[in-house]
Each structure stands twice: as C-alpha cells, then as structure tokens.
Amino acid sequence: MKKSFLKVKLEKESFDNLNQKNSLVGLGFDVHRFTKRRKKLVLGGWEIDYPWGLEAVSDGDVVLHAICDAILGGAGLGDIGDYFPPNKKKLQGMSSKNIVNLVLKKIKGKLEIVNIDVTVILDRLRLFPYKRKIVTSLRKIFKIERINFKIKSREKLELLGGKDAIACLAVVLLKQVC
Template structure:
C-alpha cells in the first residue's frame, strides 16, 4: 500500500530568533517566529508524514496553546511522530521539499539540510530532496517577511501489515 501526504508551513521572520531549516541553524539576521523553534521545513515534513499515515496534523499532536511545546525542538517533535507512523507499519519511500525564501541563499546549505532531515527521519539521504525558490521580491517571502515550506511525502506499507491493521 502507498499513501501520499502534503505538508505546508509558513512563519513570519523576526529579529532575535534563530533561523532554522531542517534542523540546521543558518546564519541570518532574522529567524522564524513560532511557538516552537519555528523550523518551517520540519513542520511541513511532520504534517506531510502525518497526513499520509492518516494520523492527524502537527497542531493536533502538539497544540500551540499548550506551553509544554513552547520553544520545542522541531526535530524531537518529528521523531515523536515518526515513532507513531512506524508503529502503524508505514515507512518513508521519499520526501520532496521546497523552501521558499528570498534570503539567505540556500544552495550552499542544501546537502547539510538533506543530511539532517534524513538523520532525523532515520532514512537514507537519497530519499530526501530539498530545493529552494525565491519569492521574486513579492511579499511576504520575496520581501524577507516570511519563510515557507511545502513537502510531499510518499509512505509505503507492506500488504500484510495493511491487512492486519484493517482488522484491529
């Protein structure tokens, strides 16, 4: 069995916050404003994986109104989700990611981010691809007011596990 999930996230960029993409801190004068560490890529991946597995979304797992998740490490949140996804018999076949940002330029960080995401997900790095697009100077991404991510995830599940879960 295969299932596809789509995840998106956007965060305002503000001063005095770290700029984190895929678990990698990237030097920049602004960072993501969010309840957790604001890592838009990991948030979008989390939603894509949860959606593909039919397990909800990041907000239902980690409600922003719960102070327990204030400044949480998004990598740890994704690891928690992956335990549940794997316990249902799902494995990641691949994920394809788009980061939308005007600055900083992303290309020199791409492989580090791919390796970080693969490490967090405990999958081979050739199952992860990340590319960046600018906002062509159009707000909010193109004016460096926000950073956005979109992710597509393909999950696979062995047929016998799918049949077993159906009867639970």
C-alpha cells in the same frame, strides 16, 4: 535513448514493492515570519548562522513541520497542531526534532517513508550554501537516503508573507509495512 545503469537501478529500487494498495501520499505546508527577537534559524534540523530567527512557539523549523504534516496527512492522522497546539506554553522554544520523534512513533511498525520531497520558498536569505548540510541532516533524522530539497524565490511577489516570511511544502511517499 539509452538509460544509465544507475538511473535504471534507482528506478527499479524506487518502485519495487510499491503498488496502489500499499502506497500513501501526504502533503505538508508551513510558514513562519522572520523576527529579530530570535537569534537562531533552524531548517531541516540544521542551525544556520543568521541574525534572524522565526516567530513560532517551537524553534520554527518550517522544513520539519511541513514534513511532519505530510507524514501525518498521508497516514490519516491529522496535523502537528492536533498533537502540539500553539497555545501550550510548555512547547515554547522546543526543538522540532521532538515533533519528528512523536510523528515517527505514530507510524512505527505500520508505515515506512519511501521518499521526501521538500520545497522551501523565501527571498531574505540565500539557502543554497546550506543545501547539502540540510539534506544530510534530514537523511540522519528520517533515516532514509531518498530526500530531494529545492529552494525557490517568490520572484519579488508578495506571496506568503513576502520577504518577511519563509514557507515550505513537503510531499512524502509512505508505504504500508506488511
């Protein structure tokens, strides 16, 4: 089967300058319960018009939290709880973009993000209409194009808090900057 020019070009760009010695992979996870006490839902840095928010110390952006945990994990720098403990009152309602800024400062000059792959798991809300806006927001925040965003349901199973919660998994490929 003949590959398209675009696919071959993307594959070549993806793996140029990558090898086992300078590549690192991180896995991140976050989950939050929905609440009516918060009237704002933020996912991937994008505010969604929805009557329920997420129970959290910060704005509860599970997408940014999972990505930050993946970056920190790949870099061997712990997780966001090490830098932003949940018992600190000054973090109340803080934008998760502040967490991203700290994480990016930690790796600046040492590591670059090659790609980000995100899976959001929820049943309460149909996210598909917001998918492009969330991906655009993530590309702007992380300053990379190679971002994949998937939406999955629990198939009516009571996994990860059932319909009352939202969960996110993120995998990040990092490369060492020479």
